[in-house]
């Protein structure tokens with residue numbers, strides 16, 4: 001068990017990667033506080049963890065509200081006695097540009113409102129800052145801990161229609177780099193995970209390629225392996241389990257010598273595209 005007796009907060013734990021992470025961390029021995037703006041979904045995650053024999057509580061909180069984040073950490077420490085792991089994972093996607101790969105109503109970038117910007121900035125970047133701030137006192141009291149933030153391949157590479165999102169995720173990368181220097185002396189490591197959510201083929205394959213939220217089979221059909229944008233023999237996009245396992249590595253002692261890193265959990269296709277941008 002890689003997280004025996006550890007206590008973890010996972011924000012955005014009500015769905016997707018956060019929910020998968022809550023289940024994986026609990027199966028490795030962690031007690032998990034599932035924090036989400038959607039309390040019902042947080043409860044559902046906590047139930048799933050309990051059904052598999054783990055321990056979890058659900059906390060309803062908006063991570064863009066600093067006081068709410070502090071209350072979430074207080075509740076966790078009251079309930080479980082300490083805090084070892086903070087995974088600042090809650091996030092929202094922005095729009096604006098060409099019709100979005102994520103679907104939805106088309107909005108030109110200049111027509112996005114300040115409320116749109118404040119929302120994506122508040123959740124994706126301020127939310128991570130607040131989660132780190134709130135975690136540090138509890139972790140210092142406990143002799144150390146690990147902080148993980150969810151970044152994105154879009155923090156390195158260009159994707160249509162999500163420029164605001166990309167900007168906030170690039171901010172996350174800078175935050176973990178800087179914080180790793182400031183918090184290392186307290187035994188606190190700070191890293192980020194940059195998943196691709198199976199998006200990597202979108203900008204390589206053109207129309208008819210997979211979109212977020214749909215399976216590859218639904219949108220693209222089988223690929224010709226000779227031209228596949230995924231160089232891995234697996235020939236599929238990363239699953240939530242794939243990404244959650246990378247998160248587990250970054251919060252466990254297996255990565256005891258890694259801090260300040262944004263680790264892209266992605267195939268060579270995405271990374272080669274990023275490399276091209278710097279050639």
Ligand code: ADP
Nearest residue numbers: 012014015016017036037038062063090091123
């Ligand atoms: P992913 O597939 O990347 O995990 P999801 O949209 O499935 O993305 O999950 C993001 C989670 O973050 C959702 O459960 C959502 O309710 C949560 N979330 C979104 N905004 C906030 C917020 N302001 N505070 C807390 N949780 C949030």
